[in-house]
Amino acid sequence: KAGVTQTPRYLIKTRGQQVTLSCSPISGHRSVSWYQQTPGQGLQFLFEYFSETQRNKGNFPGRFSGRQFSNSRSEMNVSTLELGDSALYLCASSLGATITYEQYFGPGTRLTVT
């Protein structure tokens, strides 16, 4: 069974630009969560989508947004990029209706903002 895939793997953007990251979950998984990972803060929860609806949201500014499509694929958008947005963005998928199901992570998208 194919794992979680994320595209692109690496991205370099300039301050003020916007970026869209994509995540394809494991087949059959309906929940997709997004995380930001930085050396200083570790993994921080951004938001979770289930059946095209945002079910849960972390403490990030409104510049961070996401959506989920009917095939469970998800996108995350960051507008007006700041230097501090440089991080590894991880997507995780899980099987069922409750987020306590095991989460399987993708390899991440490394975003560098210059």
Add this chain to the structure above:
Amino acid sequence: EDQVTQSPEALRLQEGESSSLNCSYTVSGLRGLFWYRQDPGKGPEFLFTLYSAGEEKEKERLKATLTKKESFLHITAPKPEDSATYLCAVQATGNQFYFGTGTSLTVIP
């Protein structure tokens, strides 16, 4: 404030030298505690979920235990391939996940 603290930050072990990693948490209602392994350049890999105090789970050389305020990941007779960063995460009643900053484990042959 909900938070997860892992210790030590880094651990170097000789091959075969058993040890434990600690994850202490303060959250408003625990729904689950999760352990992950992360190798450089990769996403975290799921290891265990624990739901209630007293619960234990094992996988090969790893054993995870849970009390009301902390969890331990015991590594028995580690091998070099066990070298990785081990992450602990807690899910609170609000469904948010809180991750610790991890323990970087190095096993020396």
